Amino acid sequence: MTNVAAKRPTINDVAEVSGVSRGTVSRVLNGRANVSLAAELAVRRAVAETGYVVNRAARSLKTSRTGSIVMVLSEPQERLFEDPNFSVLMRAATNRLAERDMSLVLMIAGDAGGRDRVARYLRAGHADGALLISTHADDPLVEAVERSQVPAVACGAVLGRESVIPYAAADDRGGARLATRYLVDQGRRKIGMITGPLDTPGGALRLEGFTGVLGRKVTKRMVVHGDYTQSGGERAMRELLESFPELDAVFVASDLMAAGALRVLQAAGRSVPGDVAVAGFDDSALATATSPMLTTVRQPLDRIAEETVRLLIALLDGEEATSVVLPTELTVRDSA
Amino acid sequence: MTNVAAKRPTINDVAEVSGVSRGTVSRVLNGRANVSLAAELAVRRAVAETGYVVNRAARSLKTSRTGSIVMVLSEPQERLFEDPNFSVLMRAATNRLAERDMSLVLMIAGDAGGRDRVARYLRAGHADGALLISTHADDPLVEAVERSQVPAVACGAVLGRESVIPYAAADDRGGARLATRYLVDQGRRKIGMITGPLDTPGGALRLEGFTGVLGRKVTKRMVVHGDYTQSGGERAMRELLESFPELDAVFVASDLMAAGALRVLQAAGRSVPGDVAVAGFDDSALATATSPMLTTVRQPLDRIAEETVRLLIALLDGEEATSVVLPTELTVRDSA
DNA sequence: CTGAAAGCGCTAACAG
DNA sequence: CTGTTAGCGCTTTCAG
Numbered sequence: 001m002t003n004v005a006a007k008r009p010t011i012n013d014v015a016e017v018s019g020v021s022r023g024t025v026s027r028v029l030n031g032r033a034n035v036s037l038a039a040e041l042a043v044r045r046a047v048a049e050t051g052y053v054v055n056r057a058a059r060s061l062k063t064s065r066t067g068s069i070v071m072v073l074s075e076p077q078e079r080l081f082e083d084p085n086f087s088v089l090m091r092a093a094t095n096r097l098a099e100r101d102m103s104l105v106l107m108i109a110g111d112a113g114g115r116d117r118v119a120r121y122l123r124a125g126h127a128d129g130a131l132l133i134s135t136h137a138d139d140p141l142v143e144a145v146e147r148s149q150v151p152a153v154a155c156g157a158v159l160g161r162e163s164v165i166p167y168a169a170a171d172d173r174g175g176a177r178l179a180t181r182y183l184v185d186q187g188r189r190k191i192g193m194i195t196g197p198l199d200t201p202g203g204a205l206r207l208e209g210f211t212g213v214l215g216r217k218v219t220k221r222m223v224v225h226g227d228y229t230q231s232g233g234e235r236a237m238r239e240l241l242e243s244f245p246e247l248d249a250v251f252v253a254s255d256l257m258a259a260g261a262l263r264v265l266q267a268a269g270r271s272v273p274g275d276v277a278v279a280g281f282d283d284s285a286l287a288t289a290t291s292p293m294l295t296t297v298r299q300p301l302d303r304i305a306e307e308t309v310r311l312l313i314a315l316l317d318g319e320e321a322t323s324v325v326l327p328t329e330l331t332v333r334d335s336a
Numbered sequence: 337m338t339n340v341a342a343k344r345p346t347i348n349d350v351a352e353v354s355g356v357s358r359g360t361v362s363r364v365l366n367g368r369a370n371v372s373l374a375a376e377l378a379v380r381r382a383v384a385e386t387g388y389v390v391n392r393a394a395r396s397l398k399t400s401r402t403g404s405i406v407m408v409l410s411e412p413q414e415r416l417f418e419d420p421n422f423s424v425l426m427r428a429a430t431n432r433l434a435e436r437d438m439s440l441v442l443m444i445a446g447d448a449g450g451r452d453r454v455a456r457y458l459r460a461g462h463a464d465g466a467l468l469i470s471t472h473a474d475d476p477l478v479e480a481v482e483r484s485q486v487p488a489v490a491c492g493a494v495l496g497r498e499s500v501i502p503y504a505a506a507d508d509r510g511g512a513r514l515a516t517r518y519l520v521d522q523g524r525r526k527i528g529m530i531t532g533p534l535d536t537p538g539g540a541l542r543l544e545g546f547t548g549v550l551g552r553k554v555t556k557r558m559v560v561h562g563d564y565t566q567s568g569g570e571r572a573m574r575e576l577l578e579s580f581p582e583l584d585a586v587f588v589a590s591d592l593m594a595a596g597a598l599r600v601l602q603a604a605g606r607s608v609p610g611d612v613a614v615a616g617f618d619d620s621a622l623a624t625a626t627s628p629m630l631t632t633v634r635q636p637l638d639r640i641a642e643e644t645v646r647l648l649i650a651l652l653d654g655e656e657a658t659s660v661v662l663p664t665e666l667t668v669r670d671s672a
Numbered sequence: 673c674t675g676a677a678a679g680c681g682c683t684a685a686c687a688g
Numbered sequence: 689c690t691g692t693t694a695g696c697g698c699t700t701t702c703a704g
Contacts (some may be wrong), residue, residue, distance in 0.1 A: 008461060010681055021691045026683055034689055053460035057402070058681035060393035061696045068441065086423060094444050098453055103462075105404065105441045108430050117434055124389035125344060126439075230621060259625040266627070285566065289595040291602070291627040346697055357675045362699055370673055394697035397680045 009050040018046035029054065068103045069312060070127040072118055072145075074135045075110055086133070089155060092305030093131060100313065102128070115141045122148035129312045132158065132165065137199040151315040155308040157201045157323070166321040168307035170299035172202055175328030176209025179251050179279040179297050182330055184213065188249035188277055192222045194236040194261060196253040202228075206253045206281060222247070226257045233260025241268055249277040249336065255286045255296055262290055262335065277336035292334035299328050345386040354382035365390065404439045405648060406463040408454055408481075410471045411446055422469070425491060428641030429467060436649065438464070451477045458484035465648045468494065468501065473535040487651040491644040493537045493659070502657040504643035506635035508538055511664030512545025515587050515615040515633050518666055520549065524585035524613055528558045530572040530597060532589040538564075542589045542617060558583070562593045569596025577604055585613040585672065591622045591632055598626055598671065613672035628670035635664050 011029075015022045020039050027035050028043040046052070060066050071093060073086075094104050105127065109115045118141060122130060130145055130152040137159035145152050146164070154167040183191050193210050196203035203225070211218045221243040226236040233252060237260065240250065250265075252258035258280035262272060270276045272292055280287060283298035303326055311321040347365075351358045356375050363371050364379040382388070396402050407429060409422075430440050441463065445451045458466060458481060466481055466488040473495035481488050482500070490503040519527050529546050532539035539561075547554045557579040562572040569588060573596065576586065586601075588594035594616035598608060606612045608628055616623060619634035639662055647657045 008459075011683095012681080022682080023684080023692075024690060027690085030683080036689060039690080051459070053456055055397070055460065055681050056462055057393045057396035057400075058696090059683075061391070061397055061681080061698085062683045064393075064696075066393065090442065091444060094442055098443070098450070103441045103443070103457070105439045106426065106430055107434070107439070108427060114434070120389055121439070123344075123387070124391065126392055230625065256621070256625075263624075263627070285592070286622065286625055288599075289566065289592075289622055290625055291599070347699095348697080358698080359676075359700080360674060363674085366699080372673060375674080391697050394680090395699075397682085397697080398699045400680075 008055075009052045010055070011052070013050050014043065014046045014052045017050055018042040064125060065128050066126060067101065068105050068127055069097065069129040069131060070105045070107055070118070070121065071131045071133060072135075072141065073106070073108045073110075073133050074115075074139050074141050075108070088301045089133065089305040089308075092302050093309050096306055096309040096313075109139075109141050115139075115144060119144035119148065122150045125150075129153075129316055131155065131308060131312055134200065136197070151312065153308055153311045153315065153321065155304060159199060159201060159204060162323065166311050166315070166323045168304050168311060168324045168326065169201060170301075170304060170328050171325050172205035172299075172328075173209040173212065175281060175297040175299060175330075176206040176251065176253075177213050178209075178328065178330045179281070179295075180210050180213040182295075182332070183249045183251060183277055183279060183336060186249075186277060186336065190222075190244070190247045191249040191251060192224070192240045192244050192247040193218075194224050194226045194233060194240065194250060194252040194257055196226060196228050196257075198225065202253060202281070206251075210251055226253065228254050228257060230256050230260040233257025234264045235260075237261035237264040241265075247276060249279070251279045251281075253281050255280040255282040255284045255294055258294055258296070258335075259286055259290050262292075262294075273334065273336050279336045283331050287331070287333065290335070295333045295336040296331055297328050298331045300326050344391075345388045346391070347388070349386050350379065350382045350388045353386055354378040400461060401464050402462060403437065404441050404463055405433065405465040405467060405652075406441045406443055406454070406457065407467045407469060408471075408477065409442070409444045409446075409469050410451075410475050410477050411444070424637045425469065425641040425644075428638055429645050432642055432645040432649075445475075445477050451475075451480060455480035455484065458486045461486075465489075465652055467491065467644060467648055470536065472533070487648065489644055489647040489651065489657065491640060495535060495537060495540060498659065502647050502651070502659045504640050504647060504660045504662065505537060506637075506640060506664050507661050508541035508664075509545040509548070511617060511633040511635060511666075512542040512587065512589075513549050514545075514664065514666045515617070515631075516546050516549040518631075518668070519585045519587060519613055519615060519672060522585075522613060522672065526558075526580070526583045527585040527587060528560070528576045528580050528583040529554075530560050530562045530569060530576065530586060530588040530593055532562060532564050532593075534561065538589060538617070542587075546587055562589065564590050564593060566592050566596040569593025570600050571596075573597035573600040577601075577606075583612060585615070587615045587617075589617050591616040591618040591620045591630055594630055594632070594671075595622055595626050598628075598630075609670065609672050615672045619667050623667070623669065626671070631669045631672040632667055633664050634667045636662050 015025045109118045132154040135158045154165050156169045157167045158165050195207045224236040224240045226232040280294045280296035283296045287294040287296045314321045351361045445454045468490040471494045490501050492505045493503045494501050531543045560572040560576045562568040616630045616632035619632045623630040623632045650657045
């Protein structure tokens with residue numbers, strides 16, 4: 001520590017200490033090829049000695065790239081925050097980005113005001129890319145993002161924009177098939193379903209998987225729509241018990257809703273899995289906290305998150321970004 | 337939309353369109369006093385017309401403030417992400433910050449590498465403030481933050497640094513007293529406890545509240561330390577059953593651990609609350625998913641988060657920031 | 673009250 | 689391979 005400067009060291013200080021020009025320092029810092037080994041070494045030493053850290057604002061001003069990407073949460077009904085899944089996404093994104101020395105900024109676009117802020121943020125070029133979470137089919141945000149021209153990917157398909165916004169997602173349809181088939185194999189014949197909102201992939205595709213297996217046997221009264229909350233799950237289960245009282249199994253599109261359903265079933269005097277088998281979706285921490293523990297479809301959220309970030313980085317690097325769908329598997333516990 | 341420029345409009349464009357100088361535009365944008373009404377109006381119109389949005393990088397370069405604060409998660413054992421509480425924090429922070437047109441960047445300092453990144457980030461002046469989450473007493477991060485000179489606050493006290501890092505927190509001690517006293521009032525006489533890690537406030541203070549009520553009746557074998565995870569709660573409960581088999585109640589320092597304890601008790605053939613009463617802490621979503629539903633101490637996480645951000649903003653504005661402790665309350669359900 | 677001017681720290685194009 | 693140079697868009701004195 002030769003130099004205990006009051007000011008933060010700039011590239012000029014590094015240049016001076018290392019005895020080369022600013023330009024050369026910059027080249028070293030950015031890994032450009034045309035630098036002699038001697039120069040590189042001198043610069044590295046000077047960087048260490050001065051404790052130099054690049055000033056992103058200055059770099060950004062010059063390059064018009066910001067070194068940050070924005071994670072946009074559209075969550076009309078706050079569901080995400082009740083959902084532990086989301087945390088997993090964020091941690092994976094942060095880590096992956098950190099490797100590239102990029103940072104993650106978080107924005108919530110729950111209402112018109114929030115969407116507007118996101119739109120302005122993007123238009124102002126404050127982020128190099130956008131990572132969309134739980135975006136609904138008709139969310140006006142999508143248009144704003146597209147208009148901003150900022151590279152964007154989604155975690156989970158944005159229904160209707162699958163071909164324009166690359167995404168990584170679980171095989172919702174396949175997972176639902178897995179669970180449904182399992183219930184059938186257990187000898188269940190009167191299987192109901194509680195879905196998620198139909199304008200989300202988890203809502204629409206899990207229902208498709210369900211009906212795909214059961215075919216025309218599925219009638220309207222056997223399917224109720226929930227909203228991914230626990231109380232929504234309770235409400236839906238009550239409704240289902242009303243419209244389809246003879247049911248001997250339910251496939252529920254999320255663990256949180258399944259926890260609600262479980263509670264209602266037990267309150268109604270139906271034993272689980274004795275009278276009614278219950279299968280969930282997610283395999284979140286909740287699945288082992290309920291009693292009985294949930295049989296549920298595990299989706300590899302950590303990998304989904306990583307893939308989503310990988311796609312975005314590919315996009316930033318000007319590469320092709322092809323959506324990926326990751327396989328799910330059934331975790332059999334006690335509820336079915 | 338008179339002007340469909342290919343480039344993003346700059347302050348120069350606004351100056352030109354409004355017929356004043358750059359300096360005046362800047363003054364208007366920053367709410368400086370010395371501007372004539374006529375000029376202000378012209379500028380505002382021009383801003384709307386051009387769709388101008390300030391370039392933060394340029395502003396930042398000049399003012400050396402960034403308009404963003406960083407939320408640092410230190411979570412040695414990944415606990416946070418298993419914990420739905422955290423999401424609540426983040427949403428409150430994001431919203432509060434958005435009001436000030438500031439953004440939230442997220443960093444994870446789970447290991448040495450992560451801490452290093454945070455330290456560099458702060459030293460480089462990339463954030464105007466730091467918001468520390470679940471920071472342990474002896475975390476080297478704390479020193480790095482202090483050395484960086486960046487204003488910082490914590491959500492939950494940083495043990496040992498209470499006087500230097502302002503914080504907002506729940507009344508952990510009081511909440512624990514509430515739960516313990518309730519168990520006593522229910523006629524329980526042999527009460528055990530599962531704590532959190534003792535280098536976190538939730539670990540140390542909840543234990544203090546517990547022993548505060550029970551006094552010298554508490555012996556070593558009645559207290560087991562957990563790590564805030566569900567499996568940790570299971571392990572701890574097993575241990576407690578071993579060391580203190582005659583117990584008729586447990587106070588568990590978090591709902592997640594309580595869920596684990598519940599499971600172990602039931603597996604051991606002890607009915608809840610019949611044989612053993614269980615009280616948790618948090619009142620998270622989990623508390624209503626377990627069976628029986630948890631009697632637990634509710635902490636006002638949303639308000640804690642808001643207060644934390646308020647403190648940080650006060651600090652940024654150069655005001656005094658005095659730590660606040662918010663009251664908790666007992667939510668009685670079925671487990672005790 | 674307002675215009676002009678001087679950089680903030682960095683990168684990239686251009687000459688050597 | 690390296691030094692020099694010209695700004696990126698903004699705020700902020702300093703004069704008027």
